[in-house]
Amino acid sequence: MSMELRMFVAIILSFGIFFLYQVVFVKEAPQENNEPVPKAQEANKQPLAMDEDVRVLDEKPLQEEVGVPSPVRQGRTITVSTSLYVAKFSENGGVLKTFKLKNYKESMGTDAPMKELVVLSDEPAYTLGVSFLGERVGGLKGAVFDASAGSDLMAVTERNKRLIFTWTSPEGITIVKTYTFLPDAYEIGLGIKVRNFSSETIDNNLTISLRNSLNGAEESRYVFSGPAALINGELKEIKIKKIAKQDKYVGRIGWMAYEDQYFVSAVIPQKAREASVGLGITSTQVLEATYIDPSGPVPPGTERTYQYRVYFGPKSLESLGSVGADLAKIVDFGFFDIIAKPLLHVMNFLHRYLPNYGVVIIIITIIVKLLFWPLSNKSYQSMSQMKKLQPKMAELRAKYKNDKKMMNQEIMNLYKLYKVNPLGGCLPMIFQIPVFFAFYKMLYQAIELRHAPFFLWIDDLSAPDRLFSFDFTIPMMTAPYGIPVLTIIMGASMFLQQKMSPPPGDPTQAKMMMFMPIFFTFIFINFPSGLVLYWLVNNILSMGQQYYVTKKTA
DSSP states (O other), X not given: OOHHHHHHHHHHHHHHHHHHHHHHXXXXXXXXXXXXXXXXXXXXXXXXXXXXXXXXXOSOOOGGGSSOOOOOOOOOEEEEEOSSEEEEEETBTTEEEEEEEEEEESSXXXXXXXXXXXXXXXXXXXXXXXXXXXXXXXXXXXXBOEESOSSSEEEOSSSOEEEEEEEEOTTSEEEEEEEEEOTTXXXXXXXXXXXXXXSSOBOSOEEEEEEEEOXXXXXXXXXXXXXXXXXXXXXXXXXXXXXTTOOEEEEEEEEEEEEOSSEEEEEEESSOEEEEEEEEEOTTOEEEEEEEOXXXXXOTTEEEEEEEEEEEEEOOHHHHHHHOTTGGGGSOOGGGHHHHHHHHHHHHHHHTTOOOHHHHHHXXXXXXXXXXXXXXXXXXXXXXXXXXXXXXXXXXXXXXXTOHHHHHHHHHHHHHHTTOOTTTTTXXXXXXXXXXXXXXXXXXXXXXXXXXXXXXXXXXXXXXXXXXXXXXXXXXXXXXXXXXXXXHHHHHHHHHHHHHXXXXXXXXXXXXXXXXXXHHHHHHTTSOHHHHHHHHHHHHHHHHHHHHHHHHHX
């Protein structure tokens, strides 16, 4: 074989061997995937489990929103007006500055200003502020949001309206606060969206705060004022002086609130769940109640939504009941709640037909008296029989004046002989005591009686009655100072009622009973005039019934 032929065969064999090697031994290289990897997976190297409040963002932030400093500006103030309130919101933090109620005044008088629920003077302490634990989002503390309102005045008259505040941090974290206003409700919707365009996960809890000044806040010995929360289905009211000992409460939080005698501000999460509420008092005497949301983290490239409702308004069972979430539990009459709330419902029902709450109180007193009528009859019959026995008892005291043991024994035999119960006259009073205290609690806390007039000088059934106004103080009397005419009349009615009753057998007890009308008059001198009216009408009805029973059994 020639040299050229051998060379040709060698070349052919070489190509054959190379081709066979490629087919048998060399595997096909995988094709490159050019599809973009989501940022959430790129950062964590694995897919994340998303809950219903988190979604992956499809859009990208505008270039000027991230990493480009914007000039500092003074935020606008947007005024929102409905049929029930006037509220002012600030772009500085997207927070609530003031909240005034149109249907309630600070004091009596047609020219009195509207009742203000949010009383704050320094801007960093405005209410409904949003933050993260550990100040996770830089710049949020002094953030100036952009409001969606083209005008500084928003009138909410016929349909719901929204006010949207938007702010983006230098790292690319956007916070959107959306307030939804209803034309005829004290409830306001609050939605918060956290859009994470940054490269890091936000794993700190979001917080929302209620703030109110304690300077000038009305304090009462009889009605609670301060922070409250619905924890594990039960109302928890925290006294201001106890915050230093315990400033955090954990449990199934239904809502958190700040309340006083007649009004309440509350933040209500979308659903009750295991969370915590933190409390604190600043150096400027501002109370801060903070709801720490238990929701999970916000990964890069995702958006989490937080839903709340807020309530700023009266402690009215009707208004609170329309909100739901057991917010009506904040109207608490304590041990006598089971009696006081039915009385309140009856009072509000009667007021639909009788526009004067004083007249309503008189009607309720008559109804209560009718309910106790049979029991009172037995009491007055016993008192009438006791009165008949007074001469015989006087003879026994004279006969055994030196032997008290024998005297008491003979008096008890006298009771048995004539079948008289010496305690029979006290039973109606004992059974009426719970009703009295329930009435007291209800009248003292019922927003319906605040600034409600009766007649003549009684222009506020929730306040003590005062005829005239004195510039000097009167001992044992709280301001305002004047003549408590209704209270004096009530004391006189007690004196007349006592004169109609048989005197106690014991002379010492008889002397003590003489001071009872005076004692009660001083007790009632600072009570709400509505309660004094109830007790006066009850005394008059009791005297009438006692006179009727006495004449019948004579």
